[in-house]
Amino acid sequence: MSQTSSMGSTEVLALPERKKERNSSRDFLSVKDVPSRTLSVERKASQQQWNRGNITEGKIPHIRMDNGAAIEEIYTFGRVLGQGSFGLVVEATNKETETKWAIKKVNKEKAGSSAVKLLEREVNILKSVRHEHIIHLEQVFETPKKMYLVMELCEDGELKKILDRKGHFSENETRWIIQSLASAIVYLHNKDIVHRDLKLENIMVKSSFIDANNEMRLNIKVTDFGLAVKKQGRSEAMMQTTCGTPIYMAPEVINAHDYSQQCDIWSIGVIMYMLLCGDPPFMASSEEKLFELIRKGELRFEDPVWDSVSENAKSVLRQLTKVDPAHRITAKELLDSQWLTSPTSHKKATANIVDTCHSTCTSASTSSRLLPADLKGEAEKTPATAGQGTAAKVTAKSTVQPKTKKKL
Ligand code: ADP
Numbered sequence: 001m002s003q004t005s006s007m008g009s010t011e012v013l014a015l016p017e018r019k020k021e022r023n024s025s026r027d028f029l030s031v032k033d034v035p036s037r038t039l040s041v042e043r044k045a046s047q048q049q050w051n052r053g054n055i056t057e058g059k060i061p062h063i064r065m066d067n068g069a070a071i072e073e074i075y076t077f078g079r080v081l082g083q084g085s086f087g088l089v090v091e092a093t094n095k096e097t098e099t100k101w102a103i104k105k106v107n108k109e110k111a112g113s114s115a116v117k118l119l120e121r122e123v124n125i126l127k128s129v130r131h132e133h134i135i136h137l138e139q140v141f142e143t144p145k146k147m148y149l150v151m152e153l154c155e156d157g158e159l160k161k162i163l164d165r166k167g168h169f170s171e172n173e174t175r176w177i178i179q180s181l182a183s184a185i186v187y188l189h190n191k192d193i194v195h196r197d198l199k200l201e202n203i204m205v206k207s208s209f210i211d212a213n214n215e216m217r218l219n220i221k222v223t224d225f226g227l228a229v230k231k232q233g234r235s236e237a238m239m240q241t242t243c244g245t246p247i248y249m250a251p252e253v254i255n256a257h258d259y260s261q262q263c264d265i266w267s268i269g270v271i272m273y274m275l276l277c278g279d280p281p282f283m284a285s286s287e288e289k290l291f292e293l294i295r296k297g298e299l300r301f302e303d304p305v306w307d308s309v310s311e312n313a314k315s316v317l318r319q320l321t322k323v324d325p326a327h328r329i330t331a332k333e334l335l336d337s338q339w340l341t342s343p344t345s346h347k348k349a350t351a352n353i354v355d356t357c358h359s360t361c362t363s364a365s366t367s368s369r370l371l372p373a374d375l376k377g378e379a380e381k382t383p384a385t386a387g388q389g390t391a392a393k394v395t396a397k398s399t400v401q402p403k404t405k406k407k408l
Pocket of ligand 1: 083084102152154226
């Protein structure tokens with residue numbers, strides 16, 4: 001872990017030899033201090049169902065210690081939530097506050113140095129962001145052998161799993177998800193951060209409920225910043241290209257536009273398409289054929305499921321998946337788009353949902369809050385979508401997984 005920790009974190013040293021340093025700084029905490037410091041923080045967080053609230057004023061404690069024994073004193077570890085690329089993610093309850101968290105445990109030795117570098121990058125980026133639809137990193141514990149990331153708990157699991165159980169979402173339900181996603185991505189792009197691995201599996205659901213119109217409202221969180229990058233500023237990048245001397249600068253360098261953040265927009269397009277119909281927009285029997293389809297970028301709306309989706313939504317999908325990134329809509333344009341903001345399209349979609357809701361929604365009278373368990377046994381897929389693409393499919397599921405990521 002970077003000792004400099006430049007991105008707004010509170011570096012905490014708990015090693016004996018660093019005691020003197022610790023006592024001399026107001027910012028540094030000892031492991032002993034942690035429960036009382038997190039107490040008010042966690043209470044605040046639990047009071048607000050949808051907003052994360054003011055957690056640590058942008059300072060994420062990074063606590064260094066000799067071994068993990070102190071963590072066992074602070075938290076009771078519960079069920080395993082999932083297996084990450086670098087280790088297990090486990091539910092943990094703070095003994096003092098009884099607040100639940102998701103703790104990602106990483107064995108640094110097993111992960112290897114390049115994987116740890118990726119993790120450090122993820123941690124640094126998470127320390128620097130604060131958005132209601134981006135997973136909140138509460139604190140980091142680090143021992144010579146392990147790293148523990150304490151993150152907000154997303155009780156309702158992965159969006160992908162909810163989609164798999166429902167078959168597809170209605171246009172309104174999709175709109176709310178895309179609204180939250182777009183606002184998170186506008187925030188990241190404004191900070192020159194590109195996620196680069198947006199996919200259904202990396203969108204977690206913190207909580208959900210069924211509204212008065214029998215529609216599912218999901219509070220989503222973008223996670224997994226392992227492949228995210230912070231771009232250099234334009235002038236910084238230009239100076240590097242020319243080794244600091246503009247007199248040698250070629251015209252294409254001066255004019256060069258950086259569209260690298262636009263890969264996130266394409267991914268939003270794929271996600272939106274999948275939310276609306278349940279299947280990926282591009283599927284083929286081999287990777288080669290799949291890439292050919294992606295390069296063409298032609299969306300198909302022939303399946304009957306698309307009959308109840310507005311032209312407006314289809315037009316947004318086409319703009320999100322423009323092959324040329326320069327012509328692709330930006331995150332801000334998406335957020336401001338008529339489809340996301342217009343009350344007319346909202347009404348139209350509400351009318352549409354009456355037809356589709358029976359196959360996809362649980363009755364509001366049975367439950368006002370829909371947890372994944374409640375979804376079990378729901379209609380798997382509508383007949384319209386279930387038959388699609390029965391041949392062996394290759395999808396762009398894990399397009400940019402680095403070789404350094406490995407399961408532990
Ligand atoms: P990695 O990115 O290293 O593959 P993830 O961060 O995706 O690992 O975590 C692995 C799994 O753990 C996820 O698929 C999810 O099921 C679960 N998980 C991760 N973070 C949380 C969280 N904050 N709340 C609940 N479950 C989580």
